[in-house]
Amino acid sequence: MVDKEKLAYWIGVVQTDGFLHLKKKSKNSDLRTLFVTVGVGEKSLNMLNKFRQYSEDLFGLNPKTFYDKRSKNHVFRMGVTRLKDFFEEKKIDFSDPPKPPKWITDNKKLFGAYLAGVIDGDGDIRIKEENSVCLIRVSSGCEQNELKTAILRNLRCGVHICKRSSIRTLDGREIRGTWFELEFGVSGKTYEFLRNFVIDHIAIDHKSNRLRNFIENRYAPSGI
Numbered sequence: 001m002v003d004k005e006k007l008a009y010w011i012g013v014v015q016t017d018g019f020l021h022l023k024k025k026s027k028n029s030d031l032r033t034l035f036v037t038v039g040v041g042e043k044s045l046n047m048l049n050k051f052r053q054y055s056e057d058l059f060g061l062n063p064k065t066f067y068d069k070r071s072k073n074h075v076f077r078m079g080v081t082r083l084k085d086f087f088e089e090k091k092i093d094f095s096d097p098p099k100p101p102k103w104i105t106d107n108k109k110l111f112g113a114y115l116a117g118v119i120d121g122d123g124d125i126r127i128k129e130e131n132s133v134c135l136i137r138v139s140s141g142c143e144q145n146e147l148k149t150a151i152l153r154n155l156r157c158g159v160h161i162c163k164r165s166s167i168r169t170l171d172g173r174e175i176r177g178t179w180f181e182l183e184f185g186v187s188g189k190t191y192e193f194l195r196n197f198v199i200d201h202i203a204i205d206h207k208s209n210r211l212r213n214f215i216e217n218r219y220a221p222s223g224i
Contacts (some may be wrong), residue, residue, distance in 0.1 A: 004103075006054045008110040009201050011092055011101070012117020013051050014038065016138075020080070020087075020094035034081040036094075039073035043204070047120040050203040052076050059083060097140035097180070098122075098147050105150040112154075112197025118147070120203050125210045134186035134214040144182045151184055155193050159184045186211070191219045 014020075018038040024031070040048045048065060056062035061078045068075050080087070087094075091101040098118050104110045119125075123138045138144060148159045165178045186194060195215050202208035 002058060004107075004110055005113045005201075007058055007090070008104050008113040009117040010051065010054045010058060011090075011104070012098065012114040012119075013047065013121050014092075014094065014117075015096075015098035016118050016121025016123075016140075017044070017047075018051075018094070018121075033079045034084060035077050036080050037075060037077040039068065039071060039075040041073060043206070044120070045074060046205060047203040048074055048076055050120075097142045097144040098138070100147065100150045105153060108154055108193065109197055111150060112193065113201045115151075116198045116201030116203075119198070119207060123207070125207050125214075127210065127214055131214070131217070134211070134218070135183055136186065136211075138182045140180050140182070143180050148182060151182075155184065155190045157184050157187060157189045186214060186218075188219070191215045 014036060017040055018036055021035055021037065022032040023035050024033075038048060038051055052062060052065065055076075055078055059078075059080075061080075063076070063078050065074050065076045067073075091103070093099045093101075098121075100111065100114050104114050118138055119136065122140060123136060126135045126137060127133065128135070138147065143161055143163075145161075148161060151157070151159050159182060161180055161182050163178065163180055167177075184190065194211065199208055199212050199215075202211070
C-alpha cells in the first residue's frame, strides 16, 4: 500500500525541482525510456536525499545521484516507464507550475506534506520588519492559480501572486527573465496548520528552522 504522505511530499518536490522526460536507451537505439529527474544545488542535498529515499520506499527505485559539472547540480534520475499508468491514476501533473491533485487538497495532512515538498523545491522563508513578519514565497515560471486555490482552501488566508521581471547581461548579451511569486504569511490563521502539518516534512534545515523558530517565538503559549 502506498504511503500517501510520502507520495504527497514526493509530488511537491517533483513539481518544483523535477521534470518528466524521454531519453534514448542508447545512441544506437530508437527505444526511449521515461525518466524523472531532480537536480539541486549543494544547499538542497537534504531534500534530494529525502526524495531519493522516498522514491525507494514508494517505488522500489533508488539509483545513485551524480554531480553534473555543467549545471553544478547534484542530480537524481530514475526510469519510470512502468509507473506511467500510476502517475495518470494519481493525476500527477509534471508541468510548471505546481498543481496539487484533488486527493491531496482534500486532506490537510496530505496537503501539508505536499506544501513542504513545494517549499523545499521552489520556496523560501523570509522574515522581516524586526522579526515580526514571516512570509512564505513560491517561485514558478507561470501563475500558480491551482496552488493558490489549495492554500486558500486549507489555510484560509490571503495569498498573492506577483509577476516579476529582471534583465541581466551575459557575454555582452541582454537576457530578460520573467517569473511569478506566490506569497502568503505566517499568521494567527496559518501557524497551527504549518506547525502541525508542514514543518516536520521540510527537509532543508535552514527553511524548517527559520519557520519553526519564528512560530515558536511569535506564537509561544505565553504570547498567544
